[in-house]
Structure formats: C-alpha cells, structure tokens
Amino acid sequence: MTxxxxxxxxxxxxxxxxxxxxxxxxxxxxxxVVLAVLAVVALGLTTDRFVTVxxxxxxxxxxxxxxxxxxxxxxxxxxxxxxSLAISQTVAAVGMIFLSAQSLGLVPALVLAIVGGAAIxxxxxxxxxxxxxxxxxxxxxxxxxxxxIATGVSGGSSVSASGRGYDHLNATPGGLALSVYVLIALxxxxxxxxxxxxxxxxxxxxxxxRPAARAAGMAVGRTTAVAWAIAGALFAVTAAFTAAFNTxxxxxxxxxxxxxxxxxxxxxxxxxxxGRGSAVRTLAGAVxxxxxSDILLLRGYSTGVQVMVKGLxxxxxxxIVHVRTKGRxx
Amino acid sequence: MxxxxxxxxxxxxxxxxxxxxxxxxxxxxxxxxxxIASFDVYNTFQIFARLGLVALALGLTMIAGEFDLxxxxxxxxxxxxxxxxxxxxxxxxxxxxxxxxxxxxxxQGLVIxxxxxxxxPVTLATYIALLGxxxxxxxxxxxxxxxxxxxxxxxxxxxxxFSPRSLITLGLFGVAALVLGVSRWGRELRAIGGDRRxxxxxxxxxxxxxxxxxxxxxxxxxxxxxxLSFSLGSANPDPGVQPLILxxxxxxxxxxxxxxxxxxxxxxxxxxxxxxLLAEVVTVAALPAYVTQLFYAALLVVIVVIDAPDLRNGLVxxxxxxxxxxxxxxxxxxxxxxxxx
Numbered sequence: 208m209t210x211x212x213x214x215x216x217x218x219x220x221x222x223x224x225x226x227x228x229x230x231x232x233x234x235x236x237x238x239x240v241v242l243a244v245l246a247v248v249a250l251g252l253t254t255d256r257f258v259t260v261x262x263x264x265x266x267x268x269x270x271x272x273x274x275x276x277x278x279x280x281x282x283x284x285x286x287x288x289x290x291s292l293a294i295s296q297t298v299a300a301v302g303m304i305f306l307s308a309q310s311l312g313l314v315p316a317l318v319l320a321i322v323g324g325a326a327i328x329x330x331x332x333x334x335x336x337x338x339x340x341x342x343x344x345x346x347x348x349x350x351x352x353x354x355x356i357a358t359g360v361s362g363g364s365s366v367s368a369s370g371r372g373y374d375h376l377n378a379t380p381g382g383l384a385l386s387v388y389v390l391i392a393l394x395x396x397x398x399x400x401x402x403x404x405x406x407x408x409x410x411x412x413x414x415x416x417r418p419a420a421r422a423a424g425m426a427v428g429r430t431t432a433v434a435w436a437i438a439g440a441l442f443a444v445t446a447a448f449t450a451a452f453n454t455x456x457x458x459x460x461x462x463x464x465x466x467x468x469x470x471x472x473x474x475x476x477x478x479x480x481x482g483r484g485s486a487v488r489t490l491a492g493a494v495x496x497x498x499x500s501d502i503l504l505l506r507g508y509s510t511g512v513q514v515m516v517k518g519l520x521x522x523x524x525x526x527i528v529h530v531r532t533k534g535r536x537x
Numbered sequence: 538m539x540x541x542x543x544x545x546x547x548x549x550x551x552x553x554x555x556x557x558x559x560x561x562x563x564x565x566x567x568x569x570x571x572x573i574a575s576f577d578v579y580n581t582f583q584i585f586a587r588l589g590l591v592a593l594a595l596g597l598t599m600i601a602g603e604f605d606l607x608x609x610x611x612x613x614x615x616x617x618x619x620x621x622x623x624x625x626x627x628x629x630x631x632x633x634x635x636x637x638x639x640x641x642x643x644x645q646g647l648v649i650x651x652x653x654x655x656x657x658p659v660t661l662a663t664y665i666a667l668l669g670x671x672x673x674x675x676x677x678x679x680x681x682x683x684x685x686x687x688x689x690x691x692x693x694x695x696x697x698x699f700s701p702r703s704l705i706t707l708g709l710f711g712v713a714a715l716v717l718g719v720s721r722w723g724r725e726l727r728a729i730g731g732d733r734r735x736x737x738x739x740x741x742x743x744x745x746x747x748x749x750x751x752x753x754x755x756x757x758x759x760x761x762x763x764x765l766s767f768s769l770g771s772a773n774p775d776p777g778v779q780p781l782i783l784x785x786x787x788x789x790x791x792x793x794x795x796x797x798x799x800x801x802x803x804x805x806x807x808x809x810x811x812x813x814l815l816a817e818v819v820t821v822a823a824l825p826a827y828v829t830q831l832f833y834a835a836l837l838v839v840i841v842v843i844d845a846p847d848l849r850n851g852l853v854x855x856x857x858x859x860x861x862x863x864x865x866x867x868x869x870x871x872x873x874x875x876x877x878x
Contacts, residue, residue: 289657295778339847341795343604343657347782348837355830363825465778469661479658511673511774518666525658526648533653 236530243523247499254505262505264383266497270471271386272445274493276464277471278390278397279328279441281489282434284472285401287414287481288335288342291435293350294442294468295461297327300357301443302450302460303366306373313372317447324443325436327353332435337428339417357458365457376451386448390490393441397486400437410434415482470521471496476528483532496520546843547792547799551807554790554836558814568822575697577821582703583692585813586768588784589706590761592812593713594754595781596788596805601750602730602797603656607645608758609781610667611638615759616766617671617774620682627687627767634763635756641667642755646748664781672774681771688770702764709757710809713802723801726750731798786833787812789840796844 251257276294283291291297301324308316331349334340378385401407409430413420421427445464450456475492477484499520500513562581566572591608598605615634623630645663649656682688691702699707717723728736729743737743766772791808793800819829 292782334841334845337847338842338845338851340841340845343785344789344795344837344844345841347785347789348834348841350782351786351830351837352834355827355834358827358830359825363827463778466661466665470665473658473662479655509673509676511669511671511675511677513669515666515669515673518662518664518669521665522659522662525662526652526654529652529654 236527240527247495247502250502251498254502257502257505262501266494266501267387267390268384269501270490270493270497271384271390272448273464273467273471273496274390274490275386275393275448276442276445277468277475277489277493278393278486279438280468280472281475281477281484281486282397282401282410283332283342283438284477284479285414285481285484286410286431286434287417288332288431288435289479289481290343290469291328291331291346291349291438292343292465293328293331293346293353294465295463296350296353296357296458297324297439297442297461298446298449298464299456299458299460300327300353301446302453302456303357303361303458305443305447305450306368306454306456307366309368309370309372312370313375316370316372320447321440321443324441324446325439328439328442329432329436332438333428333432335435336431354458361457363458365455367455373447373451373454376448389444389448393444394486394490397437397441401485406430406433411482413481467496470517473521474524476524478525478528478532492524546794546840547801547804550790550792550840550843551804551811554811555807555814558811558818561818562814565818565821577817578698579694579700580820581810581813581817582699582707584816585809586700586703586706587765588761588780588787588812589703589809590709590757590764591780592784592787592791592809593710593802593805594757594761595784596791596793596800596802596808597713597726597757598656598750598754599788599793599795599797600730600800601726601747602733603649603660603747603750604795605645605660605751605754606657606781607641607660607663607667608754608784609776609778610664610671611641611755611758612762612765612780613671613772613774613776614638614641614667614674615762616772617674617680617762618759619763620680620766620772621674623687623763624683627684630767631760631763634759638755638757638759639752640755641759642752643748645755646751649751650744650747668775675772675774677774679771679773682766682769685770687767691764691767702768705764706761707806709760710802710806714806717802722746727798727800729797783812786837790836794844 256262276298280291280294283289301320304323305316305320308319311319327349331342331345334345335342376385380388401410409420409425412423412425413427413430417427446460449460453460471493472484472489473479473492474496475484475488475490477488477492496517499516503513503516562573562577565577591612594608594611595605615638618637619627619630619634621630622633641663645656645660648654649659692700695701695704717726725736725741725746728739728741729746733743762772787809788800788805789795789808790811791800791805793805793808815829815832818824819826
C-alpha cells in the first residue's frame with residue numbers, strides 16, 4: 208500500500224548515492240532498513256496467532272484513533288510548525304463538547320465538535336502562521352488554557368452523554384470498527400489535498416522554507432492557519448470516537464495521545480523540520496507501531512516493554528530518515 | 538537601544554514572573570484568615586525541589602538551542618533506579634541513577650551532535666522509551682523505598698525554611714550559575730544556541746559542548762528523580778506529562794528562549810521559584826486548580842508574543858510608520874541596528 212504513492216526507497220537512495228558519493232554510505236543505511244523490515248516480518252510470522260484475520264483487525268483498530276489525530280499532526284509538521292503539544296487537551300475538551308451536545312442528535316453534535324476542534328486549533332495556527340510564534344510554547348500555553356477552561360466549565364467532573372446517538376460511532380460494519388473506515392477515507396482525502404491542491408503544494412513550500420515562501424508572495428499565514436484548522440477537525444474526529452467509546456469524558460480523556468500521535472508521524476518517516484511527509488507515511492507509522500506492540504503483546508511482554516519498543520522504533524526511524532535525506536537537502 | 542535594554546527578556550521575563558507571584562504570595566493574608574507561616578516558605582521550596590532539577594536540565598539544553606524532552610523520562614528512571622538499587626544504601630541508589638542519567642545523556646548527545654539531528658524528535662523517542670523501560674523495571678507498579686531514615690533526612694527542616702532536598706537543588710542551581718558565569722562555557726553555550734555555524738567558525742567546540750550539555754541534563758534529571766523518590770518513599774513509574782509541561786513553563790518563565798541563545802541559570806531559578814510560589818499560593822488560598830492553568834496560559838502567551846519575530850517586526854514597523862520623520866535605521870531588529878551604528 209505504501210509503495211503506491213511514496214517515492215520508492217531504493218530510487219531515493221540511489222539518487223542520494225550518485226549525487227553525493229562522499230562520506231556517508233547509503234548502502235549501509237539501505238541494509239539496516241532491509242534488515243529491520245525483515246526482522247519485524249520474521250518476528251510477526253513466527254509469533255503465534257499473529258497472522259490471523261482477527262489479529263489484523265485488532266491492529267488496525269488500535270491504530271485508527273491515534274492515526275486520525277496523527278493525520279492532523281502530519282499537516283502541522285509538513286507546514287513547518289513542528290508539533291502541537293495540545294492534542295490530548297484538545298481531544299478531551301472536544302470530547303466533552305461532543306457528549307454534552309448529544310441531545311441535539313448525532314450529526315449536529317459531530318458538526319459542533321468538528322467546528323469546535325477546528326476553531327480552537329486554527330486560532331493557534333493563525334498565531335503561528337501570521338506572527339511566527341513558537342508552536343511549542345504556544346501549544347503548551349494552549350494546553351493550559353484548554354484544560355483550565357474545560358475544568359472551569361465542567362466543574363472538574365466527567366461529562367456523560369445527553370443522548371444515545373453517539374453509539375453509532377461504536378458500530379463495527381463488516382466486523383471492523385467504524386473508525387478504521389474513517390481513517391482510510393481520511394488518509395485518501397488528506398493525501399489528495401496534499402498532492403493535488405494548491406493549498407497542499409503551498410504547505411510543502413511553507414514548511415520547506417518559510418522566508419522563501421513569504422518572499423514569493425505566498426499566503427504563509429493563511430496556509431498555516433488552514434493546515435491547523437484541518438488538523439483541529441481531525442483531532443475532533445478522534446475525540447468523537449474516543450468519547451463515544453468511553454461514553455463519558457473528562458479533562459483526561461486525551462491520555463497520552465499527544466505523544467502517541469507524534470510518535471506515529473515520526474515513525475512514518477515525516478521529518479519534524481517540515482517540507483516533507485505524507486498522509487500515507489503517517490498511516491504506515493501508526494500501523495507499524497500498532498503491529499509491533501501487537502507482536503510484543505502476543506509474545507507476552509509487559510506494557511512497559513511495548514512502550515519502550517515504541518520509543519526505540521521512533522528513534523530508529525528518526526535517525527535513519529535523517530541520515531538518508533541529509534545529503535539531498537543539504 | 539533603550540527599548541532593547543528595557544525589554545531584554547532574559548532578565549525581564551523572570552523578574553516579572555517572580556515579581557507577580559511574590560506579590561500574590563505576600564497578599565495571601567488578604568484572602569486567607571492566617572498570616573504567612575514559615576511553613577509556607579518551607580513548602581514553596583519543597584515544591585521547587587520537586588521539579589527544580591528537571592527545569593534546570595531542560596533550561597540548559599534550551600539555552601544551547603536544543604530541547605531535551607527526555608528529561609522527564611530520565612527523571613522517572615532515576616527515581617526508580619534509586620529506589621531499586623538503593624534499598625540498602627542511598628549512595629548506591631544515587632550513583633546508579635546518576636550513572637544511568639549520564640549514560641542516557643551521553644548517547645543522546647552523541648547522536649544529536651554527531652548526526653546533527655534536531656534534538657526534539659530524538660529526545661521525544663528517548664522519553665517514550667525511558668518511560669517504557671521504567672515501567673518494565675517495576676512491572677508498571679510503584680516501588681516503595683523502605684529506608685525510612687533517608688526519607689526523614691531529605692525532608693527535615695533546616696534553617697526554618699529549607700530541607701536538605703531543597704538546599705541540594707538550590708546548590709546545584711548555584712553551581713550551574715557559577716560554572717556558566719565564571720568559565721567561558723556560559724558564553725559558548727549561548728553562542729551555540731544563537732548561531733551554531735558562527736560559533737563553530739569562531740573556534741567553539743560545538744559538538745563537545747552539546748554532548749556535555751546533554752550529559753549534564755541527564756545527570757540533573759536523574760538526580761531530581763532520585764531525590765523525589767527518597768522524599769516520597771516510593772518511585773512512580775509514570776510521572777505523566779505534567780512535570781514536563783511545568784518544567785518547560787518554568788524554563789520559559791526563566792527567560793530562556795526556545796530558539797536558543799538566551800538565558801541564565803539565575804533566570805531559570807527565578808522562573809522555577811515563580812512556578813513553585815504560584816503552586817503554593819493556589820494551595821494555601823484553596824483556589825480551584827484551573828486558575829493555575831489559566832494563569833500559566835496567560836504568562837506563556839505573553840512570552841509567545843515577546844518571542845514571535847514576525848509580530849515584533851510588525852509592531853516595530855507600525856511604530857516607525859506612526860512617527861512622521863522616519864529614521865533611516867533598519868526597522869527589523871534592534872541589535873543589528875546597534876551593530877551598524
């Protein structure tokens with residue numbers, strides 16, 4: 208699936224090698240990548256009950272919620288705004304909005320949640336885009352503000368659903384969670400937006416070189432704000448599914464989602480510096496992390512080991528992607 | 538010139554942050570029945586000691602233009618190792634924790650300096666991995682520290698306001714201030730944070746300094762974790778995200794810029810004390826916790842605005858446009874203007 212739209216890895220490495228035959232050895236990193244992939248595949252094949260339909264469903268289901276939020280973060284990262292550290296808090300607040308609006312019906316509640324998530328996040332994106340504010344500091348500030356307001360409004364207690372409409376989001380058509388279909392549809396849409404629209408191409412340029420994009424007369428501020436707005440809408444989709452699954456929401460609903468989403472984007476090979484990356488890569492990253500966690504779970508390793516390996520995967524991919532792309536973008 | 542010296546953020550930001558919180562602290566009797574007890578001051582320093590070393594560790598890497606997200610991972614691991622290896626002797630526990638912190642910092646520093654990778658994704662990965670490692674060391678459970686005499690010792694009252702734990706933390710801030718103030722490391726650290734290529738050309742051993750900063754960060758975080766575990770009498774495998782966010786807020790309130798090249802250990806001390814004072818004020822005045830959150834948000838938004846280059850340039854442009862006889866000085870940055878003059 209990933210080979211359809213990604214630049215083939217081998218060609219990229221060959222280009223790299225021919226242009227800069229200097230001190231780095233692309234063949235070495237090629238070998239490392241091939242060995243790593245083979246090792247994961249071998250581990251999976253030799254793991255009892257890994258190659259079953261039920262297990263594949265479990266993997267994609269566990270990847271879906273993080274994956275949707277990570278898609279949003281992908282746009283933020285491609286646009287050169289590094290990361291948002293307010294994802295968990297946004298998801299928690301939007302989840303609370305979603306559940307308390309259930310009395311209006313599912314669709315209005317969903318619309319309200321998505322508009323809310325997009326607005327909260329677009330506001331941050333506008334400050335980052337127009338004023339070149341530091342996204343890390345700004346989103347830390349936003350995370351405090353969102354949690355503070357959410358706690359103040361809710362009185363610190365959990366919000367439970369005011370209707371039963373949310374239950375439709377827990378449906379499993381064809382035996383697969385609805386969130387999986389939504390994830391796949393959103394990957395297609397986001398990938399299309401990134402590759403085929405003017406906005407998408409501008410976003411890559413803004414992320415690659417902000418001063419140049421500005422000098423070229425591009426709408427740097429607007430492009431960034433729109434990217435963050437879409438990201439916020441995607442965080443809201445994750446929030447709706449998470450809240451529907453938990454049937455109640457409080458300020459801790461987001462859990463460790465911020466770092467899980469960043470891990471998925473980075474594990475897909477999107478560099479934090481911006482200008483590169485794709486929706487399909489992020490999907491691959493989310494599935495990779497879910498699959499490896501699943502292998503470890505089936506082999507009886509504790510949650511701690513699963514989390515540790517997740518960190519090591521991210522570290523490995525970050526280093527490999529950096530080493531492989533450095534020459535081409537120097 | 539006058540404007541730039543008035544608004545120099547490395548002194549202005551911590552002064553404002555500390556000033557605001559000290560005033561809030563001094564006004565405590567106005568909204569509680571009792572006056573300020575010496576216990577309140579002691580407690581403030583205890584809160585300070587809880588996160589101080591993590592904030593110092595993170596702040597030092599930020600001055601060097603890096604961002605060590607792994608500090609809280611090392612903090613958790615250090616606390617766990619100190620408890621597990623230090624059941625019989627606290628010194629062994631501290632040594633193991635600090636050794637692990639140094640090793641983690643060394644590996645990260647070598648990877649970041651050697652491959653010239655942005656530090657945030659690397660340290661984020663390490664952060665996740667370290668939390669996992671800590672959790673697998675204890676099967677995800679808290680571990681109790683049975684050496685009660687150590688627990689009593691680190692938190693006993695010293696000189697009315699302090700405990701050995703807060704004095705050690707304050708002392709390490711002092712050591713950092715002294716080392717960076719007296720040696721050329723302080724200047725060089727800011728130099729590599731401001732413009733790495735220029736400092737390399739000027740003869741600064743950039744890679745060595747980056748590795749050293751990460752080692753210092755690892756050691757400080759692990760020690761902070763060890764002290765916390767001794768104080769609580771247990772080690773928690775998952776400290777959550779809050780310590781990281783608070784340490785980052787403390788560093789930013791300490792006048793450090795995420796862009797690097799700015800800040801001092803004394804500023805960091807001010808920022809961390811402001812965070813601790815605020816926490817104490819909220820506790821004593823029994824304010825709802827979300828007030829703290831909103832207060833942090835407001836402070837950080839001010840910092841964002843001070844630091845946002847395009848916003849600042851826009852304001853400067855707007856101001857120069859308002860004055861009819863526009864000076865010939867470039868409207869972009871005050872410091873470059875000063876260099877030309």
